[in-house]
Amino acid sequence: QVQLVESGGALVQAGGSLRLSCTASRFDPFELDAYAVGWFRQAPGKGREAISSISKSAGRKYYADFVKGRFTISRDNAKSTAYLEMDNLKPEDSAIYYCALRSSLPGASDWWNEGEYEYWGRGTQVAVSS
Numbered sequence: 001q002v003q004l005v006e007s008g009g010a011l012v013q014a015g016g017s018l019r020l021s022c023t024a025s026r027f028d029p030f031e032l033d034a035y036a037v038g039w040f041r042q043a044p045g046k047g048r049e050a051i052s053s054i055s056k057s058a059g060r061k062y063y064a065d066f067v068k069g070r071f072t073i074s075r076d077n078a079k080s081t082a083y084l085e086m087d088n089l090k091p092e093d094s095a096i097y098y099c100a101l102r103s104s105l106p107g108a109s110d111w112w113n114e115g116e117y118e119y120w121g122r123g124t125q126v127a128v129s130s
Contacts, residue, residue, distance in 0.1 A: 002026050002119040006099050009124030012089055020084040020124060022099030030080060033057065036106045037075055037082040038117055041095035041126075048098070050112035052084065055105060062111040089128045096123040 008020040020039070024032050038053040052073040053062045061073055070089075075082040082099060100117035110116055 002030065002101060004099055004101065004119055004121030006097060006121045006124040009097060009126045011127040011129065014090055014128055014130050016089050016128070017085070017087045018089065018126060020086065020097055020099075020126075022082040022084075022121060024080045024082075024101065024119075031077070032075070032080040032082070032101075033077040035101040035103055035119075037073075038100045038102065038106070038111065039073060039082075039084045040098045040100060040114065041093075042098070042123075043092075043095040046095075048114065050114070051097075053106045053111035054082065060106065062106060062108065064112070086126075089126075091128045091130045094127045096125055098123045 003025050005023050012018055033056050036055050039051040040048050041051055042048040051064050051067055054073045054075055058075055070087050072085040099121050101119040102117045
């Protein structure tokens with residue numbers, strides 16, 4: 001069973017920046033480059049929404065329109081860690097942020113599909129004050 005741990009969530013002011021990390025591990029040797037990574041978020045009273053996804057080798061990256069130009073996804077397979085750099089944060093970005101892994105290649109038509117992701121972390125809280 002793969003374990004995912006998100007970190008880096010915090011309370012920041014609008015216009016500020018945060019970098020979220022997602023570290024993967026398993027009891028036996030684990031290679032993150034066998035999986036694509038997605039980031040999702042869920043605000044109170046709302047459904048979970050897809051933010052971004054990165055392919056196994058980082059050759060493909062996808063972003064939701066509402067974060068394009070502000071958020072950047074990246075990964076370091078040697079560290080089994082993926083990142084979400086968030087700049088120019090807005091109050092509406094406040095949510096619990098989750099990372100997830102999928103063994104299939106994300107494409108333009110399905111990178112956002114939660115059902116394609118096999119492993120999920122427990123999330124990290126991001127709060128943006130106005």
